Amino acid sequence: MDTPEKSVTQIGTPVSKLKVEDSPVFNYICSLSPIKTLKSIPITQTLSSLNFTSPPSVFTSPHAVSHKESRFRSQKDGSASKEVASIGEEGNEEALVENSEPAQSLKNDCNTPRVTNDVRDNGCCEDSGKDLQKMLDNVKKKSETPDWETLIAATTELIYGSPRESEAFSCLLKRTSNSEARIRGGTMPTSKPVSNTDVGNNESESLDALSILHRGVRRRCLDFEIPGNNQQTLGESSSSCVVPSIGLHLNTIAMSSKDNNVANEYSFSGDIKVGLQSSATPLLQSPHDIVRENETGKDAGQIIEEVPKRKSEQSGEGGSSCKRCNCKKSKCLKLYCECFAAGVYCIEPCSCIDCFNKPIHEDVVLATRKQIESRNPLAFAPKVIRNSDSIIEVGEDASKTPASARHKRGCNCKKSNCLKKYCECYQGGVGCSINCRCEGCKNAFGRKDGSLFEQDEENETSGKSGTTKTQQNAELFNPAAPPSTPLPIRQPLAQLPISSNNRLLPPQSHFHHGAIGSSSSGIYNIRKPDMSLLSHSRIETITEDIDDDMTENLIHSPIANINSLSPNSKRVSLPHLDSSESSPWRRNGGRNLIRSFPTFPSLTPHH
DNA sequence: GAGTTTGAAACT
DNA sequence: CAGTTTCAAACTC
Structure with missing residues (x-):
């Protein structure tokens, strides 16, 4: 979680900028001069420049990371104090978001406020100040862990291999964007709460600027979550960023409504609202909630349809709908538990017994997590790490590099030949490496010995028919x-x-x-x-x-x-x-x- | 759905 | 650090 937290810290900078904007003078200027508004845009655009819309970027996945990094670094410049504050705030929000059960109501309050009004929002945040402080404390504690910087840097290269990272990162981004939006909305001369309606109705310029800014800020979220076809996607992405699970769902729903007004979709309030809600509510836990969120009956209907559909599909696929962990003895407090290992709380879909991996037991969860990390600092790190050299490898000779990513620790398969999901390398979609102690490795993504597909084919050619090879490829x-x-x-x-x-x-x-x-x-x-x-x-x-x-x-x-x-x-x-x-x-x-x-x-x- | 297999995680 | 046990997912029937 280095990255996320770090990100948070860095992200805090924007807030400081916003503070400047908060000044009455600034507001006044903004109201008078569109140029001012545009001023903020450049920043966003810079971010948005990374925008997924650019085709070239598609081929340069690695750059994405660099972009992120650069972005954060630029933000790093912000004052430390401000950063701390932002961190606290963000951390607080995160805590709220993540504590789906207990904090849900609180979350909602905090979230909705943006939509409604700043005052309320602030109050909410204050109320959750304790949580925030708590988060800060946690962060500090974690910061105790050596080489934060190093870890962060490493994280950027990890490419967010772990869900936690990505999620956290997304969340951070989203939060940041939200904060900005919030600040803007609150500080703006009009003091109008930012809402979907508002966005849609207000001056196009302001809207555009905001949307752009918003988009820019969220760009990363977008990238991660929704490459969506539509702009809607962009708006939605933010929500999804907040809570991958539900957020996505909601996004999906929103996206499904094809006629949507983009502006509306993007509205801060909408995003926030959805995102928060989603975050608060476990995925699929309550379709009704989702429906509630949707403003249009159509969306709601779609949502309703989606849930069953999803379930059926899952079941059809062989998995139980919404199935997550199934822990019986670990209390979901060990890495055996996939939820815990993934850094997420267990939710309704889980079939676990005596589960402690819930917001209610946050303290226990965190303590356990900390303990595990003390034993193995990388325990919660992404298992599969993207090789920083991957890019180079690709450019030079893909054939030489079985995989751009490798399993952090390597597998230890004895019987599965690294051809089944028992193998973490295979499961992660990466080839085995010298770090692996597997026996009889036949990992389709790359064998331990370094042989690639091509090689594999050659080797297997004798044994297998050409068709088989081809198929394998x-x-x-x-x-x-x-x-x-x-x-x-x-x-x-x-x-x-x-x-x-x-x-x-x-x-x-x-x-x-x-x-x-x-x-x-x-x-x-x-x-x-x-x-x-x-x-x-x-x-x-x-x-x-x-x-x-x-x-x-x-x-x-x-x-x-x-x-x-x-x-x-x-x-x-x-x-x-x-x-x-x-x-x-x-x-x-x-x-x-x-x-x-x-x-x-x-x-x-x-x- | 129950039982088996598998390998990571945890323990000694 | 190596060996063993525990655990839950993956898989098979």
Whole structure:
């Protein structure tokens, strides 16, 4: 959680800027001169420049990271005190968001305020000041962990492999954007609360500026979550950022309504509202809540439909709907628990027994987490780490590098030949490496010995028919044909409309994503964004722009896939996806779904 | 859905 | 650090 927290800190800077803007003089100027408004825009645009809309970026996934980093660094300049304040505030919000059960009401209050009025918002924040302080304390404690800076830097390179990271990061971004929006709305001469309606109705200039700013701020969120076809996606992305799981769902819903007024969709209030709500409410836990959130009856209807659909799909895929962990003895306080390991609280869909991984037991959770981290600082770090060299590797010779990402620790498979999800490398969509102690490694993503697909093919050529080889390749590069089980999974994903937008699928899922319809994968979609890099999102965006048919074609064309993603692209994307949920073949809610859910209030600095 | 297999996590 | 046990997901039937 290093990254997130760090991000928070850095993000705090914007707030300071806003404070300047808060001054009456500034407000007055703003009201008089549109130029002022524009002034803020540049910043946003800078961010938005990263925008997924730029096709070129698609091929440069790695840059995404750099962008992020640069952005944060620039923000770093802010005063320390301000940063601290911002951190506290953000942390507080995060805590609220994450404490879905207990803090839900509180959350809602805090969230809604933006929509309603600043005063209320402030009051709410103050009320939650304790939580905030708590968060700060936690952060400080965590900061005790050595090499924060180093960890952060490392994190950026990790590409948010872990759900927690991505989520937290997303959340941070969102928060930041929200804060800005909030501040703006509150400080603006009009003092009008920012709401969907307001946004839609108010001067186009102001709206544009705000939207741009908002967009810029959220760009990352967008990238992660919704490569969405529409601008709507952008607006929604923010919400999803807040809470991958529900947020995505909501986003999906919103997106589904095709006629939507973009402005409305983007409205801060709307985003915030949705995001918060979503965050507060466990995914799918209460479809009604979602419906409630939706303003249009149409949306609501869609939502309603989605839930059942998703369930059916999941069940169809072999996983129980909304299924998450199933811990019986670990109390969900050990890494055995995927929820816990993913840094998220268990929620209703979990089938765990004696679960302590709930907001109610936050203290216990955090303490346990801390304990585990003390034992293994990287325990909660993404299992799959993107190789910083991956880019270079790709450029130089993809064939030489089995995978752009590797499992942090390496697997230890004895019987699965690294061809089943038992293998964390395989599960993460990455090849095995020298770090692995596996036996008889046949990891389709890259064998421990370094042999790649090509090599594998050659080696196996004698034993297998050419067709088999081809198929295998297709599996590797083609989403349609995942190595072993994937196929079934993808299909569902492919059918998710929303997910298609959001998802940054690994090579395989990627291509399918266009076809993906609503499904459990919807959750996936939400999550994926988190995990995926900006580049991925960009890729998706492009894909989205293309007709479904085209996408389909691409999907079926390994070459096309490769080209679009680049040979390594597949690997690059996988890592992100992998650990969390990205693996294409992970159709079930299983681990993938987990990532979509609310994260712990404070994640460890490591991430 | 129950039972088995598997390998990571935890423990000694 | 190595060996063993525990655990829950993945998988099979």
